[in-house]
Amino acid sequence: MxxxxxxxxxxxxxxxxxxxxxxxxxxxxxxTVQQLEGLKTLVRIFPIWSTGIFLSIPVEMRGSMTILQALTMDRHLGPHFKIPTGSMVVIPTISAVISLTLIDRFLCPLWLKLSRQSLTPLERVGVGHILNSLSMIVSAIVESKRLKIAHHLKYQPDSTVPMLVFWLFPPLVLGGIAEEFHFPGQIAFYYQEFPVSLRSTAIAIASVTIGIAYYLSTAMVDLIKRVTGWLPDDINYGRPDNVYWMQAVVGVLNFGYYLVCT
Known part of the structure; x- marks a missing residue:
């Protein structure tokens, strides 16, 4: 090369x-030879690292959109308690913590017993790509249902769409499971590929991916608002479901790019 x-x-x-x-x-x-080998490693993994950015952008966008959706939905849990909209972003985290235990304690040993080989870091990341795209598809379906109810009832500003906020849980839970496949997989891959002198930066490299995705997701939302009518101030008069469908398509294309890189 x-x-x-x-x-x-x-x-x-x-x-x-x-x-x-x-x-x-x-x-x-x-x-030095050590410095040169470290640089070669960074260049070699850059394509795979870049797929993590495109994977994380939809995740960050969904966090903001979920809050907007929850604000328009029925958040009552019993007659006296109303689920705070801000707590919705905790659902993927709870799902990730639980799924991490299940994956490491049950799924990985079961896979090892059935296939006689353990999941490689790249295979874990690939599963994360697939699950993340599926979660976007589920988000699009749920949002289409919410919009249909809102339009059918001739939605009025500041009124509540008669649809329980729990409909938002399945895609968020699925997204949390996806995160526990691809994020630890990325760290394990970087740690495995980096020379000894750079292994301590494996977590930092994965975290940089998320940081860049935060900024790019903000830019993406602004671009969508400028170019399309999908995200108006009142999302009930927009097409947030199209945003999710777009993210699902991008996720599938990114997965194809990931397969080429690996």
Whole structure:
């Protein structure tokens, strides 16, 4: 590969690159083998790392959209308690914590017993891609049902759509399960591929993916509002379901890109 041959030139010593005691005189021209191998690793995993960004963008967008949906729905739990809209974003976290235990304690050992081999980090990430796309499809179906009820009843501003907020739970739970496949899988993959000197940054690399996705999801929402009428101030007069369908399509395409990269 051309880039690797180019990187290898950084190891070649020329006159003036080192001092008389053997230390490197020009750090910007000469690298150690360890530094070069670390750079090669980063370049090699970059395509797979980029798929994590496209995977996380829909997840971050759904967090905001779920709150907007919950505000228009029936959030009563009994006659005296109303579920706070902000608590909806906790559902994926609870699902992730529970599913992490089930996956590590039951699913992975069962898979090992049946297939005689354990799930690789890349296989775990792939399962996360599939489940995340499925969760977006379920979100789109639920939102289509909510919009249908709102339009059928000639929805009035500030009124409540007679649909229980619990309809939002299935896609959120599925999203939490997906997260516990792809996020630990990413960390395990980076830790496995990085040289010893970079293994401590495996978690940081995965976290950077989420950070970038937060910013890009905000930009994506703004772009959708400018270009389409899917996300007006009152979502009952928009098409949030189309946003979810779009995210599902992007998820499928991203999964195809992931398969090519792996």
């Amino acid at each position: 051309y880039f690797y041959r180019l990187f290898n030139s950084a190891e070649l010593k020329t006159e003036g690159d080192t001092r008389s005691d053997g230390s490197i005189a020009k750090l910007w021209r000469l690298c």
